[in-house]
Amino acid sequence: MTGDNVSVLMIGGIALILFGFAALVFISVRRSHGFKRSFFASPYTLWMVLFTVVPVLLITYYAFTDSTGALTLDNFKNFWDSNYSVNQLYRQMGPEYEVLITRGYVNIGILVYSLWMALLCTAICLFFGYPAAYFMADRKMKFGAIIVVLFVIPMWMNFLLRTIAWMSILEDSGLINTVFHLLGLPKVQLMYNNTAVLLGMVYNFLPFMVFPIYTALTKMDYRLLEAAQDLGANPTRTFWTVTAPLSLPGVVSGITMVFMPSVTTFFIPRILGGGNTMMFGDLIENRFLFQGNWNLGSALSLVMMALILLSLGILRRVDPESEGSGIV
Amino acid sequence: MADMERLIDLQNISKEYDNTLVLEDINLYIRENEFVTLLGPSGCGKTTTLRIIGGFEHPTEGVVLFEGKDITHLPPYKRKVNTIFQKYALFPHLNVQDNIAFGQRIAKVPSAEIKKRVEKMLDLVDLRGYGKRRVDQLSGGQQQRVAIARALINEPQVLLLDEPLGALDLKLRKDMQLELKRMQRMLGITFLYVTHDQEEALTMSDTVVVMNRGRILQIGTPKDVYDEPVNSFVADFIGESNIYPGIMLEDQLVRFAGCDFPCVDKGFGHNQPVDIVIRPEDIQIVDMDAGQITGTVESVLFKGVHYEMIINAGELEFKIHSTVMQEPGTRVGLSIIPFNIHIMNPIPAENEEDMPDEIIEGDEVS
Numbered sequence: 001m002t003g004d005n006v007s008v009l010m011i012g013g014i015a016l017i018l019f020g021f022a023a024l025v026f027i028s029v030r031r032s033h034g035f036k037r038s039f040f041a042s043p044y045t046l047w048m049v050l051f052t053v054v055p056v057l058l059i060t061y062y063a064f065t066d067s068t069g070a071l072t073l074d075n076f077k078n079f080w081d082s083n084y085s086v087n088q089l090y091r092q093m094g095p096e097y098e099v100l101i102t103r104g105y106v107n108i109g110i111l112v113y114s115l116w117m118a119l120l121c122t123a124i125c126l127f128f129g130y131p132a133a134y135f136m137a138d139r140k141m142k143f144g145a146i147i148v149v150l151f152v153i154p155m156w157m158n159f160l161l162r163t164i165a166w167m168s169i170l171e172d173s174g175l176i177n178t179v180f181h182l183l184g185l186p187k188v189q190l191m192y193n194n195t196a197v198l199l200g201m202v203y204n205f206l207p208f209m210v211f212p213i214y215t216a217l218t219k220m221d222y223r224l225l226e227a228a229q230d231l232g233a234n235p236t237r238t239f240w241t242v243t244a245p246l247s248l249p250g251v252v253s254g255i256t257m258v259f260m261p262s263v264t265t266f267f268i269p270r271i272l273g274g275g276n277t278m279m280f281g282d283l284i285e286n287r288f289l290f291q292g293n294w295n296l297g298s299a300l301s302l303v304m305m306a307l308i309l310l311s312l313g314i315l316r317r318v319d320p321e322s323e324g325s326g327i328v
Numbered sequence: 329m330a331d332m333e334r335l336i337d338l339q340n341i342s343k344e345y346d347n348t349l350v351l352e353d354i355n356l357y358i359r360e361n362e363f364v365t366l367l368g369p370s371g372c373g374k375t376t377t378l379r380i381i382g383g384f385e386h387p388t389e390g391v392v393l394f395e396g397k398d399i400t401h402l403p404p405y406k407r408k409v410n411t412i413f414q415k416y417a418l419f420p421h422l423n424v425q426d427n428i429a430f431g432q433r434i435a436k437v438p439s440a441e442i443k444k445r446v447e448k449m450l451d452l453v454d455l456r457g458y459g460k461r462r463v464d465q466l467s468g469g470q471q472q473r474v475a476i477a478r479a480l481i482n483e484p485q486v487l488l489l490d491e492p493l494g495a496l497d498l499k500l501r502k503d504m505q506l507e508l509k510r511m512q513r514m515l516g517i518t519f520l521y522v523t524h525d526q527e528e529a530l531t532m533s534d535t536v537v538v539m540n541r542g543r544i545l546q547i548g549t550p551k552d553v554y555d556e557p558v559n560s561f562v563a564d565f566i567g568e569s570n571i572y573p574g575i576m577l578e579d580q581l582v583r584f585a586g587c588d589f590p591c592v593d594k595g596f597g598h599n600q601p602v603d604i605v606i607r608p609e610d611i612q613i614v615d616m617d618a619g620q621i622t623g624t625v626e627s628v629l630f631k632g633v634h635y636e637m638i639i640n641a642g643e644l645e646f647k648i649h650s651t652v653m654q655e656p657g658t659r660v661g662l663s664i665i666p667f668n669i670h671i672m673n674p675i676p677a678e679n680e681e682d683m684p685d686e687i688i689e690g691d692e693v694s
Contacts, residue, residue, distance in 0.1 A: 100689065119494040226384055230405040231431035241430070245421045 003043035009061070021046055056305075064325035075299035079107050092105050094179060107283065107300065115281035115307075121201040122209075125249070125258045128202075129209035133250075134243075136210075137217035148214070151207050163200050164273050168264070170196055170272070192274035193291050200272040201262055208257040216250025217243070260308055333388040334393070335360045335518055336381060341390035343376055343542075350376050351387070352542045358486070358520060363512055365521045365529040368539035369565065374522045375414075378488050381520065382411045388605045409486040410479035414494060416471050418463040422475055423654075425450070425459035429628060431482040449477040453509070469500045480511070493528065505531055510639035526566045530554060538562050559672045563605040570611070570646055573674070582671055585644045587621050589664065595672040603672045608636070608649040619661020625654045 022041065066072045134153075136144045154162060169175045170190040177187050192195060220243070228238040266281030278286075284304070287297035334357040343351040351373045358364050379385040380392060382403035392400045399407060410431070419429050425446050432442045434668035450456050453473035463471060472492060479487055489508075493501045509532050512519045523529055529536050530550040538546045538553055546558045557563035560571045574584030579594035584604050596602055616622055623641030634649045639662065646662060654660055 013544065087657065178342070221537075223413055223417040226382075226404070226417060227411070227413060227419070229384075230382060230409075230411045231478070232405050232434040233430075235407050237434060241434075242421075244417060 009058065013057075017046065017049050017054075044276075059298040059301050062295050063302045066295055075295050075302075078296055079299055079303060110278055110283050111280055113277075113304070114263055114265075117198060117201065117279060118259055118265070120198060121205060121262045122255055122259045123205050124198070124202050125209040128257065129206055129254060130251070133210045133213035133217055136214050139222055147157065151210055155207055160267065162204060163268055166196075166200055166203065166272060167191065168252045170199075191272060194273070194277060196272040197269050197277055197279075200268040201265055204268065205262060208261070209254040212253040212257065213247055213250040215234055216247040220246050248318075250325070252318060256312060256315055259311060263308065264304060270279060333359050335362075335395060336520075337393040337396075338377070338381075339391050339393065341377070342378060343373075343380065343385065344388045350542050351380075354390070354476070354542075354544055354546070355397070357535060358518060361516050361518055363519045363521065363532060363534045364537060365523060365533040365535070366537050366539055367523060367526060367529040367565075369524055372539040373542040374524075374539050375490055375611045377489055378411075378520060378522050381486070382488050384408050396687060405640060408484055409488055410482055410484035411488040411490065412475050412479050412492045414490045416475040416491070418471055418478070420463060421592065423459070424461050424463060424466070427463060427474055428477045430478060435482070440575055445481055446477075449481045452480070453477045453524055462512065464594060468494055468495050469504070472504065474494065476508075476511070476655060480517070483515075486519065486520060487512075489519060489521045491523055492521075493523075493525075501528070508532065512572050527534065530566070535567075538565065540565075554573060557672070559624070559671065559675050560603040560605055561675060563670065563672070568608050568647065568649075570606045572604045572606075572607065572673075574602055574670060576600045576602045578665070582669065585621055585641060589620065590666045591669040591671060593669075596671060596673075601674055603674045605670040606646075606664060606668060607649045609634070611646055612638075612663045612665075613637075613648065613650055614661045614662045614663045615652060616659055617664050621662050622659060623662060625656050625658045625660060628653055628656055639686045646682070 024042065058098070063075055064071055066074060082219075133246075135141060136151075138144060141301070143159050167174065171177070172187065172191070173187075174190070176190060218234065224242050224246070225238055228242045233239070233241060264281045265279050266285050269277045269279045269282055280300070284297050284300045287293050287300060337356040338354050340667075341351055341354040354377060356377075366377055368374050376385060376683075380387050383399075383402060383406075386401060390400075391398055396409070422430070428446050428449050429442050431520070432445060434602045437445075446459065450459060455470060455473055455477070458466070458470070460555065461626065463474060464517060466474065469609070472495075475492070493504050496504060505528060508519070511517075512584060521529075521532065532551075532606055533550055536546075536548060536550050536553050538545055540561055546553050546562050548556070553566055557566060563569045572584045574582050576582050576586065576593075576596040578598055579596075580591055580593050582589050582593075582604060621641050623639040623646065626638040626640045626645070626648065629636040631649070634651050635653045637648045637650065637654060637661065638647055639646045641662065648662075
């Protein structure tokens with residue numbers, strides 16, 4: 001039944017979109033006796049509608065229906081008060097979440113854990129990323145370009161590959177433990193814990209923090225720094241009164257670009273956390289693929305989307321001037 | 329002890345960028361309350377000189393003295409000078425009043441006092457009521473005024489101005505020239521002004537420093553450098569000039585254009601090659617038989633206050649400014665009184681092209 005619903009919806013949707021698109025092209029050609037400039041945006045618009053708008057609508061549909069297709073709010077109720085059996089996996093996320101999980105609030109527990117991990121990851125990325133970007137953007141620094149390349153090269157590699165590569169460094173017979181063994185030091189457990197997951201996340205998302213800040217800093221007119229110094233500000237004051245506020249748009253988009261994928265991270269916890277930890281992304285995957293509960297999975301996805309939109313809204317408020325132009 | 333009248337004293341300043349000499353042995357002092365202009369073509373080193381005084385560049389050789397104290401290596405934020413930058417460099421994240429208050433906040437002046445001073449400054453630069461505006465909502469002329477207010481509120485002993493009027497249109501530029509001069513007199517602040525506009529330099533300055541290729545060619549009052557340029561470069565750069573090679577036959581007699589002219593200069597020796605400089609307005613058009621030389625009017629251009637005529641006299645052309653127009657093709661006589669013939673030593677050939685034209689600095693003519 002569900003499958004039939006989907007295919008009908010899909011085919012209907014696609015037909016509608018194609019028809020609308022053809023009509024649009026027809027009208028624009030008739031009207032202007034030629035192609036309008038906006039016409040060239042239509043392939044992308046079509047793509048967006050097919051693969052973003054339609055799926056979101058489908059998710060919304062599933063989230064508010066049950067397995068028979070009847071309208072219901074049960075999925076969201078289940079989200080709050082999960083009556084699913086408490087899986088051994090979730091217990092091991094750490095004592096902080098034990099309370100929530102043992103009370104049955106598995107979904108909430110994982111959500112809070114995901115948010116906390118994402119916040120930590122974003123904070124660490126900012127802590128290391130800002131100085132890196134600052135160093136790279138320094139006009140006087142001759143190695144700036146080399147460091148930019150060093151940041152870019154790992155991004156040429158596949159995301160999964162990069163994460164798995166960390167395994168060979170951290171695992172019991174990995175690089176670090178081999179070196180420790182050679183030095184006569186005891187073996188350390190580096191994998192299968194929160195720290196390893198966090199490490200993998202920071203490693204993967206750090207460039208998304210560095211580059212927006214780097215761009216904001218390089219776009220800044222260096223004469224402004226001279227002007228600040230001319231007016232009596234020492235280098236520290238100059239940084240806090242001129243550089244920091246002017247790079248704020250870069251920081252905001254860096255935070256956005258790290259926080260969003262961090263919250264929805266999956267796979268990294270499975271590889272580096274060894275299944276001991278589960279993040280919200282993994283939970284959604286689990287509901288869809290292993291439990292086959294598309295309705296609850298969709299509800300979880302909607303909650304996630306709402307949270308991301310909320311955090312975007314808060315960020316925009318931090319830097320209202322950045323909207324549109326991005327950087328001053 | 330240094331001469332206390334010298335507020336700023338540059339001694340043997342040289343500056344090299346990547347083995348290119350952009351300043352060569354600059355010696356210059358600036359007195360208190362003086363309006364000094366560094367004048368020269370793009371890339372002559374005038375902006376670099378200003379930046380050395382501002383502390384943004386450090387000389388390769390030489391010392392900078394401020395009130396007799398060596399400040400050569402003092403960072404900009406410890407110097408009692410303020411700069412008005414070429415493109416103003418206003419802070420885009422601050423509004424007009426916060427831009428102006430910037431230096432005072434750094435100096436930890438009480439906020440009530442800052443507020444009072446900002447209002448006073450807004451009055452001074454004629455921007456009353458603009459305090460809350462964003463700087464990108466202002467016109468070029470208004471941004472200029474904010475930059476002036478932002479510098480002057482700190483009551484600097486010296487104000488450095490790096491082609492501050494370069495981005496303004498002619499009318500506004502003329503108004504601002506007078507305005508700046510008025511402020512300078514009123515506030516009693518020493519101005520060091522950089523420009524490539526000779527008219528601006530002559531209008532505003534007490535002292536003009538003519539520079540080219542990293543060297544100072546002449547220091548003098550506007551009248552000095554206009555009437556008595558030291559060489560043909562200065563003559564050509566400051567106002568329009570007719571420049572001819574000639575021979576100094578003896579004291580007070582020079583030959584050029586196939587004719588001997590009496591002049592007032594002496595001490596060049598006998599039969600020495602010299603440059604002869606004559607201002608276009610200093611050549612009289614007279615009757616054919618009354619002229620020292622004769623020529624034909626080639627072309628006439630109306631320039632507003634005067635006509636500019638090109639007169640062909642055999643192998644030489646004369647540019648003449650006169651309020652009386654002659655029809656093209658007319659044969660005329662030309663007469664030059666001895667006082668208006670300026671004799672100069674020719675510029676040695678090896679000095680003429682010994683430095684590249686493109687020199688690293690923000691000196692471009694905009």
